[in-house]
Amino acid sequence: MTRSMLENATANETPPPTPDQQVTGHRRRTTRIGWVFSSPALVIVALVTIFPIAFSVVLSLANVTVTGNGFQLAGFTFSNYSEIFHASVWRYALVFTVFYTVVTVAVEVILGTLIGLVLERLTKGRGLMMALLLVPWSMITVISAELWQYIFDGTYGVMQAIFSAIGLGQPQFLGTPTSAIISMMVADIWKTTPFVAIIVVAGLVMLPQEVFEAAAVDGAGSWTTFWRVTLPLLRPTIALAILFRILQAFGIFDLPFVLTGGGPGTATTSLAVLSYRTMFQNLNYGAGNAIAVSASVLVLIGCLLFLKVFRAQVSDA
Amino acid sequence: MEPKKRVRTSNRVRLLAVVVASSSIVLAACGSSSTAKSSSTSPSGSATSGTITWWASPIAQVGIRQTLINAFEKAYPKIHVNLVSAPTNTGTNRSQVVAQISGGSTTPDVFMGDVIWPAQFGAHGLAVPLSNYLPSSYWAKFAPGLVAGAEYKGKVYGSPLFEDQGFLYYRKDLLAKAHLPVPKTWEQLKQESLTLVHDHLVKYGFVWQGNSYEGLTCDFMEYLTSAGGKVTNAAYTKAYLDSPQAIQAVSFMRSLITSGASPAAVTTMEEPQAMATFDAGDAAFLRNWDYAWANSQTPSDSKVVGKVGVAPLPTFSGHSYPGYSTIGGWNLYINPHSKHIATDLTFIKWMSSVQAQTILGKKYSEIPTVESVRKAIAAQASAPPPEKVAAVTRLIARPAGTPNYPALSTAIYTNINAALNGSTSVKSALASAESQANTALSGGL
Structure with a gap:
């Protein structure tokens, strides 16, 4: 002053x-x-x-107990962290969350980019298609998860009826770990691919037209143009989309909470679901917060590494 | 150049002004929440006026709560009860109650909570020890086992409102067609299921709750107890899940699926899915709670009206019949911050009165918690079948006497679900259940 x-x-x-x-x-x-x-x-x-x-x-970082009068903190301790690091449920949740993030983000980015490219080329009805694409994305996850639960239902589910009709038996989509993980990924990809597609369309529209004209003058075919011109120019946009998606996917809670409840067994228990369970079911707020903090730190490190690699691209966007 | 810049600046200032204005509105809104101190009244339990808030999830049918409130307000015209509808999912319900009470909220005054909550709520000071206010004569009227289940370290935290337990529902018409008796052992139930399915009399045999959630712990308790097993020792310091009895119980549950007596989908079924399958006429047997009866007899929800029988759950062969039914149901608790404890007690006492318990038992076919009312209703010819059966069943409580019960139950249902869907063997599932249960009992993750 x-x-x-x-x-x-x-x-x-x-x-x-x-x-x-x-x-x-x-x-x-x-x-x-x-x-x-x-x-x-x-x-x-x-x-x-x-x-x-x-x-x-x-x-x-505290010995914390929840009471009728709020939280009681007694002393500084690392025991919450040592407790979660030694718990097989935490290690599994970590591996699952990382695997889930990598797979869904990769598929969503590839699919989303392809859809974005198609959309950009559409001469008619692009607005309508964009609006349709926004439907899954705009749907509240709790509701879409309920819908997918009906689709994957093991007795009366439409997906089972389809599989059964084409002679693929009666799979229990949410009943075994592998199929439940795949089912959950499908529900996630259905919902968030449009998000990537729309970011890609926005990026494509912003690209300078002269570069493409120059490429055409130089005799580049559409395949060469895509790999040598479109994709490099689009990289900042895609990097941004990936960043957003990693942040969301790593914290996934609502989809497994509604669709699978973290099961079968603990197969789809993400770090966020585990943290919720530890805090709000077991009232173990110390360990629950340690899980939440561990997840935040890990995703922060992941994003910083990603930014380091793609810094130039993101700042260009 | 200059005028342009000024325009831009003033725009920016205007934008900031908008931000400031809107943020101060938010601030004002935040500041208006009152901070009430908890009262220190010494209630006599005979207050006859005031307004209290009752937190309760829908009891089987949505109208029950309001019917009870109306009858109560008629008896105590100067007391007004505000109903707050709570989530039906017990876990979500608990987290919301805990958030309110630990945050110091004076409402709800009275909350309806699961029978598995007393130890956890007692240990964390999230409920008033009702036995400090209500004499032992008050507790003597409840059916055996219910008050013990609401106790933690010698104090009673919940007043039993209505009870629930597992029943075996069966299709009378199918059993008659195949000349089969009502099964008294688990093995017989499995065999009859297979017969009915193989004879194409029904799509599925026996449906129950096998999903990875609290309901699976309930179902497992019934098999484990009829096999003679226990989950923990009496002091809740040691889990016995890797025992021969537990192996027998879970191996049998798994064999229901592998043999085809139960559909594979049972490992993802909770109560609504199992009930829907049975009510659609697609299953011969159903394990479910009391309310499944009313549902199965509602023509708009059910294709099996008039074809359903109710029996106690079977036991393993070589053990005495009937088997064991897991205790469910809900208690009434008081928020320690409530400013109207005397009025709360009036409400709770009325809810265990003959009038209230008769409404619950007779009008809505819930199982009353008060022994005399339960017997009176069961003795009537018109009593709903589950209430008659309830008079002869044997009950088993979940191991909820430890504040770490939620983690203990998670250790049980996640591992057993993994064994049921075949992703791990019964033996290794129970070994990991036992080690996780021991960690849970010591307060760990």
Whole structure:
């Protein structure tokens, strides 16, 4: 504050500033006003995001018991972390979550890019197709998960009827670990591929047309154009889509919670489901928060690594 | 150049102003939530006025709660009860109640909670020890075992509202057609299921709850107990899931599926799916709770109206009949922050009165928790079949006397579900169930 007052004072004493100085001073003042005016909003952001995160970290590092009068914290400890690292359920949930993230994001990005390319070429009905594509994406996951549960039902499910009709037996889609994991991935891919496709379409529309004309003049075929021109130009967009998807997929909760309940056995128990179960069923808030923090740290590291590799591309976007 | 810049700046200022205005509205909204202190009344349990909030999930039929409230308000015209509808899923219900109470909320005053909650809620101070206020004469009227199930460390936390238990529902018409008796042993049930399926009299034999969730723990308890096994020792310090009895129980459950007596889909079935299969006429036998009777006799929901019989659950051959039924049902608890404990107690006492229990038992065919009402209803010729059968069954409580019961149950149902769907052997599933259960009992993950 004092410093800014000093700056103001000097600004007042100096003779008429050059246009250049005027601009800088003006910008500085605007920035200050900006901070002043946005601080209430920033305080709220801090309250609703930073505080819960910090509280979660504190709980994960304490001997915590939930009581009728809120949380009681007794001393600093790493025992919550050592407890989860030694638990086979946590290790399984971690492996499952990473595997699930890698597979669904990869499939969604490839499919989404292909759909995006097709959409961009559509001369008629692109708006309609975009609107249709948005239907799965806009559906609340809890509802789409219920729908998929009906589809995959082991007695009256339509998917089983189809398999049975074409002579593939009566598979229990949600009844065995492998098929339940695949079923859950299908439900996720159905829902989030449109998200990637729409980001890709947006990226394609923004591409400079001259480059394609130049490629055509140079005699590049459509295949060469795609690999040498479209895809490299699209990389920042795709990188952004991947980043969003990793963040969402790694924290997956609603889909397994509704579709499989984390089962069969613990086959589809993601880190988020495990954390929920530990905190809200077992009332073990220390370990539950340790799971939540571990998941956040891991996905943060994953995203930072990804950004390091794709930094240039993302900042271009 | 200059005017343009000014325009841009003023736009920015305006935008900031909007942000500030909207954020201060949010701030004001946040600040308006009141922080009430918990009261320290010493209730006599005879308050006759006031307003209380009752948190309860729908009891089988949605109208039951309001019917009870109306009758209560008629008896106590100066007390008003606000009903808050709670989630039907017991786990979701619990997490919402815990969030409210541990956050210091003074409402709900009274909450309807699962029979498996007392130890956890008692240990964490999330419910009022009702035995501090209600004399032993109050507790003496309930059917045996119910009050013991609501106890933790010598104090009773829940007042039993209605009871539930496992029943065997069977198709009278199919058994008559095939000249088969009502099964008294699990082996007989399996054999009859196979016969009915092989003779193409029905699509599936026996449907039950095999999904990876609390309901599987309930079903497993029935097989385990009739095989003579136990989940833990009396002190809840050691689990016995890798025992010969548990192996017998789970091997039999798995054999129901491998033999074809139960459909493979049973490993994903919860109560609604099993009940729907039975009510569609696609299964000969169903293990379910009390409410399955009313559903099976509702023409809009069921194709088997008038064709259903109810019996106690079977036992393993060589053990005495009937087998064991897992205890379910719901209790009434009081929020420790409630400002109206005296009124809460009036409400709870009325809910265990003959009038309320008769409404539950007679009008809605729930099993009353008060022994005298239960007997009176069962003695009537018009009593719903499950209530008559309930008078002769043997009950087994889930091992919920430990605050770590949810983790213990998870160790049971996740591993048994894995054995049922064949992704692991019975032996290794139970070995891992036992080790996870021991971790759970010591408060671990």
